[in-house]
Amino acid sequence: MQKISLLAASALLAAAPATAMPPPLPEVEGRDAATLRAEMESGQLYEGLLASVYQDRIGRIDDYGPKLGAVIANLSQTEAYAEGQRLYDERMAGKARGPLHGIPILLKDNIEAAGPWATTAGSLALKDNVTNRDAPIVARLRDAGLLILGKANLSEWANIRSNNSTSGWSAVGGLTKNPHALDRNSCGSSSGSAAAVAASLAPLAIGTETDGSITCPAGVNGVVGFKPTLGLVSRTYIVPISHSQDTAGPITLSVRDAAAVMTVIAGSDPADPATAEADARKADYVAALSPQALKGKRIGVLRDRIGDRADVRALFDAALAQMAGLGATIVEINDSRKGLEELGAAEFEILMTELKADMATYLAGLPAKDGPKTLADLIAFNKANAAELAWFDQSLFELAESKGGLDSPAYVEAKAKAARLAGPEGIDKLLKDHGVDLLVGVTNGPAWTSDLVNGDHYNGPSVSQLPAVAGYPHLTVPMGTVQSLPIGLSFIGPKWSDADVLAAGYAYEQASNKRVTPTFRASAAP
Secondary structure: OOOOOHHHHHHHHHHOOHHHOOOOOOOOOOOOHHHHHHHHHOOOOOHHHHHHHHHHHHHHHHHHOOOOOOEEEEOOHHHHHHHHHHHHHHHHOOOOOOOOOOOEEEEEOOEOOOOOOOOOOOOHHHOOOOOOOOOHHHHHHHHOOOEEEEEEOOOHHHHOOOOOOOOOEEOOOEEOEEOOEEEEEOOOOOHHHHHHHHOOOOOEEEEEEOOOOOHHHHHHHOOEEEEOOOOOEOOOOEOOOOOOOOEEEEEEOOHHHHHHHHHHHEOOEOOEHHHOOHHHHOOOOOOOOOOOOOOOOEEEEEHHHOOOOHHHHHHHHHHHHHHHHOOOEEEEEOOOOOOOOOHHHHHHHHHHHHHHHHHHHHHHOOOOOOOOOOHHHHHHHHHHOOOOOOOOOOHHHHHHHOOOOOOOHHHHHHHHHHHHHHHHHHHHHHHHHHOOOEEEEEOOOOOOEOOOOOOOOOOOOOOOHHHHHHOOOEEEEEEEEEOOEEEEEEEEOOOOOHHHHHHHHHHHHHHHOOOOOOOOOOOOOO
């Protein structure tokens, strides 16, 4: 991975366009995409320098300073500057492609992108998986003028290999650390995407979620994460777990940026039948934002899902009071788990069965003739490569391999049950019975200490399952900190209510302003 030095970045100034010479090495820490774009439009900044500065920051923070471990691969200095310069020239010629033109973005490394990078899902089994093709969502990003800066680390195989795993670890990328306290976990599986945005290694990133894999890392790292309605965003050329629950979504510094990315990536894909309605359902999500969006809304509070920490509860109650001050009616819900006791088992059966089938379909469709083609091949590879099993096993892979096909009675029954429990008898029923427009809850507790020997020991709020299984939108926004560790506030809505969910989160965010800048301290301990 090539990095840019401070001296080299300074030297780039000599090549800057004479009409738009920026000040030396502009500061990008904590600056969202909307701010950066405004600075480009005003002539304070230009695309080639911006890309180069992020490259320098990746080198200093990800590899040589705190060693965050958030980025697996990225453009070289020369490549980043040249790509930025190309986008600058387009803008100067009056051909800017949209409000995110020239803004760098990172991709979780289970998303394919044309070029020299392998798409590894964090596994050595795919270290040579250079497909030379863009996932449709990546093509949409490029068409909108975004600069694909590199690939972000992740929990290997999106955290579906073992129950004993450590979130944020992959054999390819190592362990992603939490930038707020380096001994703390970054959650998963979109660990690198969230940590990188929090640390301003890029202003934007794309993550993926099956259940909590966008919202948990975003919450734990103190940034915005949005899991859209399933079917709003294409999954083609993204390493899968479950076609019933997988989706990609943005991780950003602000809700406005998340809305801007969603406006770009939402849309139908003929290769992904789940997206058949996307073109009819998508919207200009930025235009739908309003600081008054909570006025007149009835908000259902998932009180029985916030965990047992008094300090987290205090943050949550303060957020509810703020929303009430913005004109929302707060409605307490204390029985959100009632009747859903069988949901977890049904979801697990679906994930295990679809993992085996969907992984085989993905692997078989790779351009390379060699390499693994089935889940059984991956299991065999791991057994033959000690680095893969150095910290935890592959018990979930092995369990999935034992499952039948998509026509097995156990799977068919589980799929019908999960869809019913999470949707009509879950979120839809909660909304109807309590007469509320949206649900809110606590996204996460304070980040736990990373422990490669013993694995994760997360024990906190649990709001991701219902929207994940139902396929409904789920947004997390920073709500404050506990012992300087970020806590997220979740907004959940019915199917296709993505614009409303984003608008509600935006209204809260604008009034609360709870995002904090990471300090990269060694430990959360006093």
